[in-house]
Amino acid sequence: MILPTSPTLPRSGPSGMSQAQYQQSQSAANRNPLPWNWTAAGNQAASYTPTVPDKWWSHTPEQWAALSEVKRRDFGHIGRIMETELGTILPEDKACDYCRDLHQECWVYTKEGARQIINHGDACARCRVTARRGGCSISKRKKTQKSPEFPGPRSNKPLLPRGPQPPPPPGGSGITV
Ligand SMILES: [Zn+2]
Numbered sequence: 001m002i003l004p005t006s007p008t009l010p011r012s013g014p015s016g017m018s019q020a021q022y023q024q025s026q027s028a029a030n031r032n033p034l035p036w037n038w039t040a041a042g043n044q045a046a047s048y049t050p051t052v053p054d055k056w057w058s059h060t061p062e063q064w065a066a067l068s069e070v071k072r073r074d075f076g077h078i079g080r081i082m083e084t085e086l087g088t089i090l091p092e093d094k095a096c097d098y099c100r101d102l103h104q105e106c107w108v109y110t111k112e113g114a115r116q117i118i119n120h121g122d123a124c125a126r127c128r129v130t131a132r133r134g135g136c137s138i139s140k141r142k143k144t145q146k147s148p149e150f151p152g153p154r155s156n157k158p159l160l161p162r163g164p165q166p167p168p169p170p171g172g173s174g175i176t177v
Pocket residue numbers: 095096097098099100105106107124125126127
């Protein structure tokens with residue numbers, strides 16, 4: 001019997017990982033998010049290239065160069081969600097169906113983060129990798145909330161006064177030093 005490839009390498013060498021180790025290595029729950037360059041206008045259209053290596057969304061420069069423009073845009077969204085402060089992890093009971101099925105962390109743009117990006121979409125990071133038929137259950141949930149009802153009279157929504165709010169009285173806050 002011949003073992004042509006490195007027969008002395010132990011089964012779980014430094015380059016190998018158990019499944020638990022791998023899952024742990026892919027977790028972004030304890031990440032240090034990269035700061036985002038927030039703008040008042042939001043709707044930023046600049047592309048984003050993920051920078052963190054060895055993650056499920058990582059690409060080598062060669063792999064990145066080989067991606068289509070559409071895929072680069074997809075992974076740009078994924079990178080912003082997973083690497084910067086524009087993204088947030090959903091609690092397990094709020095995760096999308098796909099992530100819950102596979103016991104994966106479900107990451108999405110924060111509400112404020114999404115406003116920074118043009119055409120941000122609603123799907124979670126995992127569901128942006130491949131356009132799944134039916135899409136991410138989170139974006140579906142959002143769509144079904146906005147039920148396409150006829151634009152009736154807006155009588156049940158009282159309009160909030162838009163005027164300037166009176167300033168709080170000096171010393172009125174409960175904070176004492
Ligand atoms: Zn998800």
